[in-house]
Amino acid sequence: VAKRQSLRIDFEKAVARVDHALTLPVCRDYGVCGCFFVRNQLFETQLVSWRTEGRVSEAMAPELSPEEEPARVMIVEDEVLVRFPIAEALRAVGLEVIEASNADEAWSYLLSGQAVDLIFSDIQMPGTMDGLELTRRVQERFGHIIVVLTSGRRSLRSTDHPHFLVKPYRLGTVTALITSLLEKK
Amino acid sequence: MQRRPPCILLVDADILVRHPLAEYLRECGYRVAQAADLDEARKLFTQRRRRLAIDVVLADANAPGAENAFAFAAWVRANRPGVEVILAGSVDAAAEKAGELCEEEPLSKPYDHQLVLDRIRRSLAARDRVRGEPSP
Numbered sequence: 352v353a354k355r356q357s358l359r360i361d362f363e364k365a366v367a368r369v370d371h372a373l374t375l376p377v378c379r380d381y382g383v384c385g386c387f388f389v390r391n392q393l394f395e396t397q398l399v400s401w402r403t404e405g406r407v408s409e410a411m412a413p414e415l416s417p418e419e420e421p422a423r424v425m426i427v428e429d430e431v432l433v434r435f436p437i438a439e440a441l442r443a444v445g446l447e448v449i450e451a452s453n454a455d456e457a458w459s460y461l462l463s464g465q466a467v468d469l470i471f472s473d474i475q476m477p478g479t480m481d482g483l484e485l486t487r488r489v490q491e492r493f494g495h496i497i498v499v500l501t502s503g504r505r506s507l508r509s510t511d512h513p514h515f516l517v518k519p520y521r522l523g524t525v526t527a528l529i530t531s532l533l534e535k536k
Numbered sequence: 537m538q539r540r541p542p543c544i545l546l547v548d549a550d551i552l553v554r555h556p557l558a559e560y561l562r563e564c565g566y567r568v569a570q571a572a573d574l575d576e577a578r579k580l581f582t583q584r585r586r587r588l589a590i591d592v593v594l595a596d597a598n599a600p601g602a603e604n605a606f607a608f609a610a611w612v613r614a615n616r617p618g619v620e621v622i623l624a625g626s627v628d629a630a631a632e633k634a635g636e637l638c639e640e641e642p643l644s645k646p647y648d649h650q651l652v653l654d655r656i657r658r659s660l661a662a663r664d665r666v667r668g669e670p671s672p
Contacts (some may be wrong), residue, residue: 431576432583435569442562449555452572456551463552 422533423465425449427457427472427482437471440522444530453478454485461489467496469533471525473518474502486512497532542660543567543588547577547595547605548624553647560649566656574601574608581616590619591663592656597625597642609637618667620659622652 424446428434431452438448449467451457455478461467470489474482486498503518514532516525544566548554551572558568569588571577577595580588593612597605609621624643639662643655 431571431579432585435580435588436586438570447559449551450558450570450572451551452576456572460551460555465552 421445421447422468423447423449424469424471424529424533425451425457425460425467427451427454427470427476427485429453429473429476433473437522437525440526441529444526446529446533454480454482457485458488461493461496467493468536469497469499469529471499471501471529474500475504497536499528499532540589541565541567542591542656543569544656545569545571545577545580545588545590545593545595547571547574547593547599547608549573549596549598549600553596553645557647557649557652561653561656564653574599574603574605577601577608578603578611581612590616592620592622592659594622594624594643594652594656596645597623606637613637618663620656620663622655622659 424441426434426438426441426448428437428450429452434450434452438450441448449460449465451460453476454472457470457472458480470485472482472485476482480488482500482502486500489496489498497514498512499514499516500512501516501518501520514528516528544561546554546558546561546568547570548557549572554570554572558570561568569580569590571580574595577593577599578601581590593609595605595608599605599608601608603611605623605625609623612619612621621638622640622643623638624645624647639659640655643652
C-alpha cells in the first residue's frame with residue numbers, strides 16, 4: 352500500500368462502533384502489518400491496525416486511483432514572516448513545502464536523504480553558508496534539484512543564476528514561477 | 537459557515553523533527569506554522585500584518601532563542617490566554633518547570649505523533665470547554 356493511496360476497508364469486529372465501509376487515508380505501513388487513521392463522517396478519528404492475513408484483501412480493491420505524490424519544494428529563508436506566507440501559498444497550489452530557516456538547515460535536510468524537487472532560497476542568511484554557497488553545493492551533489500534564488504540586495508541582483516526573483520516579490524509571481532519550473536521538469 | 541481548522545505553532549530547531557510532525561498534523565486537518573526558534577515563534581505571535589490566529593503552541597523545551605522556552609510559555613500564558621502551550625522535552629528539571637506552566641506534564645521526545653495529536657486534541661477540547669464552545 353503506497354503512501355497516500357486510498358483504500359476501502361470493511362470492518363467486521365475490530366471497530367464495533369464503526370461497522371460500515373469507510374474511505375480512509377493510509378498514514379503508515381510496515382510490511383505485512385499496517386496502521387492508519389480512520390476518519391468517519393462525524394470526524395472522529397481512531398487508530399486502527401491490521402495484519403494482511405485476511406484483513407485487507409484484493410477483493411476490497413481500491414476504487415480510487417492512487418494520488419500522485421506532490422512535488423517537494425524547500426523554502427530557505429531566515430525571516431519567518433516572509434517564509435510562512437510563501438510556504439502557505441505554495442501549499443495552497445498542492446505542493447509539499449519544507450521550511451528551512453537557513454542554508455545550514457537546508458543542507459542538513461538534503462544530506463539526510465530526503466527528496467526535494469526544487470529549492471527556493473534567499474541569498475543573504477545567517478550561518479556558515481549563504482544561498483549562493485548552498486546553490487553551489489546543491490548543483491555539485493544534487494544536480495537534479497532546481498534552485499530559484501531571491502534577494503532584495505541591489506548588489507546581488509546581478510547574479511547570473513538562471514532563476515532569480517527580486518525581493519519584494521508577489522506570492523503569485525513565486526507560485527507561478529515555481530509551478531511552471533516543476534511542470535517543465 | 538465552515539469552522540477554520542485550529543492552528544498549531546510548532547517550535548523545534550531540528551528540521552528533521554519539525555517537518556515530518558508538521559506534515560502529519562496537516563494530514564490530520566490542522567493548519568501548522570513552523571518556527572525554528574523561539575524568536576521566530578514570538579514574531580509569528582506579534583506580527584501585525586496578516587495576524588495568525590494560533591490555538592496551540594507545541595515547543596521543544598530546549599528550543600533556542602533570546603529567551604528560553606519557559607519564559608516564552610509564560611509570555612504566551614500571560615499575553616495570549618486563549619492559546620494552549622505544550623512543551624516537549626526529556627530533562628527532569630525542565631519537566632518540573634513545564635508542569636508549573638502547562639496544564640499537563642511535558643511530552644517526551646522523540647515525538648510519538650499519535651501522542652502529540654492526542655495532546656493537542658485534549659488541549660483544544662479543554663479550552664473550548666472553558667469558553668463554552670463545542671469542539672470541532
